[in-house]
């Protein structure tokens with residue numbers, strides 16, 4: 001059975017995947033030929049947004065839906081700016097757990113931790129002893145839900161989970177999120193995605209800009225707002241189109 005973490009690792013050109021993940025990855029690539037570009041752009045959005053948060057003074061990160069380690073993990077990005085930065089990683093895939101050693105080696109002055117838990121049980125995450133050991137919830141936290149909300153298909157459930165997590169964080173915290181969208185897709189791609197979803201061959205639910213925007217209700221949206229991840233504070237004028245990427249990204253601040 002394909003796993004999102006390993007399939008994503010396959011698209012990113014990593015080495016941690018099995019035949020089922022490659023088959024599923026290739027099936028998606030047939031319907032969406034730019035899926036590898038999208039995966040790289042999503043990862044680059046994570047890098048730019050974590051750097052933005054660190055430059056805005058955030059020193060603690062709760063990264064849920066961590067994925068398998070890649071060269072630039074959240075703690076490496078944040079600790080480059082301040083070595084005392086602390087990161088708690090959370091993922092529900094046991095295979096990410098087996099790689100967690102690579103995620104829990106941070107700077108000597110900072111701190112990283114790892115919890116195997118499901119985003120669908122936010123209370124379990126918030127009450128995890130590891131969370132309290134790594135994060136101080138009296139100080140602002142950057143909550144990262146990057147390329148993970150689309151595995152929660154029900155909007156009401158997903159919005160409730162985001163609200164629960166944000167309610168546990170003090171004002172001045174941030175939400176960073178990204179989600180697959182079909183707003184730029186052709187009618188053929190929309191039909192193909194519907195078919196994959198109905199047959200259980202994809203597990204990602206696309207959201208339009210209003211549906212994605214609902215996660216940021218009550219937050220101050222950081223400029224440029226809700227855009228394709230490649231258009232969020234880009235570092236280069238040469239970048240893929242929103243249609244090639246088809247993932248929305250945004251950053252919001254709690255008040």
Ligand SMILES: C[S@@+](CC[C@H](N)C(=O)[O-])C[C@H]1O[C@@H](n2cnc3c(N)ncnc32)[C@H](O)[C@@H]1O
Nearest residue numbers: 005008065066067091092093118119146147151
């Ligand atoms: C596409 S990867 C994204 C990795 C990383 N956030 C990024 O954007 O580069 C999605 C990750 O979310 C994890 N995931 C999926 N559903 C989850 C859930 N309900 N709870 C926790 N993690 C989940 C998968 O195991 C996978 O590691």
